[in-house]
Amino acid sequence: MAADVLQRDLGVTADGLAALTGAFPAAFALAMLPVGVALDRYGVKPTALALLAIAAVGSALGAVAMGPWSMLVAQIVLGIGCSGMLMCPVTYAAKTLPPQRFGLWGGVIQAFGNTGMLLSASPLALLVDHAGWRAGYVACALLAIGAAVAVFAVVRETSAPLQARRGVLDDARDVVGLLLSSAIRGPVVIAFASFAAVLGVRGLWGGPWLMEVKGLARVPAGNVLLFCTAALIAGPALAGVLERRFQRHRAALMVAGHLGAALAIILIVAGGLLGWGVAADAVLLTVFGLLISSQVICFALVRAAMPPERVGRALSAMNISFFGGAAVMQAISGVAAAASGIGAALLVFAAGLILVSLAFPRLPGPR
Template identity: 30%
Template sequence: QIPTGVLADTLGPRRVVTAGAGLAGIGSALFGLAPDLSVAVAGRVLVGLGVSVFFICLLKVAADSFSERRFATASGVAVFAGNVGAVLAGAPLAWLVLHGAWRAVFVAVGMLLLVLALAAWRHVPEPAARDPACSRPMDWRRALWGVARTAAIWPAVAAMMTAGATYSTFVALWAVPYLVQVRGMSAGVAAGHTSLALASFAVTSLVVGTVSDRLGRRRPILIGGLAINAVCWLAFLADRAMPLVVSYTLFAVLGAAATSFTLLWACAKDACPLQFAGMSTSMVNAGQFLGVGVLQPVFGWILDRGWQGASRDGMRLYSPADFHLGISVLLACTVAGLMFSFLIRESARGPNLAASRQP
């Protein structure tokens, strides 16, 4: 993530997105045509490297192309589009794979990515076209060190690494086992809960960014959302029966409240000079990846540590107490992120004192 931020700030998002889409396209086609496992793995590596640059470059384009009063709105639209795309693509791709056409799917996706690479080269704006400061040569080492030395950015990084990682840790991996084994739901009903959380997250991301930009504030919305998240984790820890209407509502609220952490990208961008928007937002994004990378295995370690040997259909069965201990870790991280949020300073460059640039 951080190398992507450096490249976006030095080479410009147009070159980086074009190269990333081209690399991902070649990798996807290579995976679809792979004659053996080693070639398939190489293709997937290329896809991973290519698509990893998109989101940070999108935030860089938003910072360069929109006024400060619209950055959180633009990033919210990006989050919404990404989640909707993931949901809409899942069912058709699964159907094609089940019907034996998986190679053709990956080759077709590769061709589409190559077309998108050409479109990116033609249409993604260069920072110099909007901001004369971005046209000057940049010493990326000095710039990155300057961003890292900006004290105002680190509370946002810490909040993303702790509270910002809890939602993905739970909903993406451990929510379904929890609902099946602790709440006695079927796998289909449990998956419906996570789908509702994802939909709630996607839709609310549009609202949170817009409200933040119109109010000219980041921190109150962030603090309020994380506080609601903490209450949701407490509800999961309750040893009471949970009717379906209550559990669905809880997951909807969890997804909606989690969108507050999307404002941390705006907090980081506001804390640093505009020409370093790629580096500043990438540091916060790296914090989330690091947090999820730690919390997911820690949650699993807690479950495995208390496992008593029971299993069903090849799946390990864990006790409610072990799940509650894992959720307690998520609660502790959310509270820690909430405390870090109080340390975030509203920047004079934020939406309250926006520059006069228009989109």
Template identity: 30%
Template sequence: MSDTAPPISRFYVVSLVGILCLVFMVSQFLRSSTGVIAPDLMEDLGLRPEGLGLLSGAFFLSFAVSQIPVGIMLDRYGARVTMMGSVGIAVLGCFAFAFARNEMELTAARVLMGLGCSSMLMGPLMIYRRWFPAERFASLSGIQISLGTIGALMATAPLAFTTELFGWRESFMGVGVITLFFAILMGFIARDTPPGMAPPPRSSETLRESIGGTVEVARDRSVWPLFTMISCGYASFAAMQALWVAPYLSDVHGLDLTARGHVLFGMTGGQVIGLFLWGYAERLFGSIKKPVMAGVVLSASILAILAALDHPPLWLVTALFIVLGLNAGYTPLLLAHGRLIFPDRLAGRGITLLNFGNMTGVFALQALTGALIGFLWRSGVATEAGYRITFASLALVLLAALAYYSTIRDTSSRAVAARG
């Protein structure tokens, strides 16, 4: 911020950060929102497991494919305009979901949600970069992600409560209205630069040039072990949290909507806490690779235990899901690993590539696990056994990705600083 810039009130700064966090909460809510209501969608609209997997994953696929165009728009038009446009698409997605009458319409609505949420993290981070000193950027990024994850919490017990009270259609109409209100507030509050600072130069980079830079990153062989791990790490957790935990609790343990919401609330609450705790792991280990590998092994072990137990008691299942949520906090370390191994010239394109892998991995695992469960049930495999085989397959995916990731060179922020 310029030394000659007029003073900015603390209230305005808090309002700016607050509205950007609220908008990101919407993104986190929508990406997780099919989890607790999945059994209701299957019952009301006759969805099969394959359709449910595609429906949930559609958000992540559309989110992923929009990353490069969104990056160009952020550079060319600024974060405020880009976010206003994308949030408007998210509002349309909420209303489309509420009025959908079949699987195709629900999936199209999820695609709109993914497109609409595609700038809700990178946009605020660009604004923070312009508004605040460099030494505050990391803490603000952590605040943005941690508070945003509260949106995922709202997609558990609170969504179950409103669905029980009003219905899932009415709940999403309400979310659309709230999102529209946030968009209007953001239009009044958010600015790309603080008063007194010249607007940032707009990039003239074309889509072809952006893709060319990504191809340059992709030629680095060390990228692919990291890409593979980031495509499987969060995706395996999301397949559980946003898709299969609620149907499993309903089919195997007979939990109703409210009870499923409570279990998912504990699981997602564990994730929020885990995001804070795992943030210190690099300093504790003096490494990024070591805590990531530890986190992967623990997640795979929990999934293997769930797969091995025949109708385990509900208290144990709940405890395992909460620990799985706590452990999911290791996944942002993979992005930090990428930030440290890419040179400054290619850092943006490298992170974009990893984020693309992150989201497409979620889509792929949700679609594939949906197809797997559907095939198993049609083949006569018992309901619980179908879930257990699916949990085991997720554990194997994690371990296979870990074997490849183990070949990548280790690093840490201290080692990079020491190299200067």
């Protein structure tokens, strides 16, 4: 929603901004290694509090960034701080709920987390128009502090068991081993393009597409993106219900959802060439949000393949793929945008979704 003013104030091009913001998921992915170890070794609550403090610092750095290098530092710190914001509640649920209930609650957790995207649609557009993009980072710092206070006051957790027989490096090697293992290879591969598409379509290129290609002002573009956001809120909960209802076919549901999301992206770009109205974009963005939400089934597949004492490391290993893929694909989309426009950048994510979806049935791992 602030891509144009960020480019102007930071002195970067569209592909430069894509590279800068790509540092966030890259740092996020790298942080998954120590986060996975910390979740199993020290527990959810202390890990969450430490990461929220780092996120608040990263937001403050973003608010005072004066150029591309200072914004790069801010994105890296933010990526580290936010790296546990999904994994902490998901790991908590995985450790305390039976496997047959985890899929549903994994969807509920992601749906609730995605409500934050509501703030980055019309509300962020209004804030940028009235107070500038730096105010958005200040608001994020305040939200991180508020979340830390809530975690401290509300979360109740028994002490994590001591792991005297294993060192921290052993745990870290276990995360890497799980990432490369055949035990969860299928979910890890499909995760590579899955969240990348969410960040690419809803986070980075959706606003520029609506403003630059469709000619909308900032706030109307934010209003259109609210449809996608609403779908990303309802979708994970719906996917969790379907996963629980059709457990024998959950992998097929996930693959079909990702292929459908790719088709929605292709139709959005085709509509730009054919002159379709903004209403078509709103519908297709909604469809995309609902279908890509089948990604929550990845968490259920990994949980089913792992014992409780390793689930934090296993989920973190998959999250390395989620956000590492986002970093790689976001950088590629920036190159595509510089060469052929925003439509080409969007098609990068459609291609990625198709490739991993077609590969999934041929890979080992839980089903």
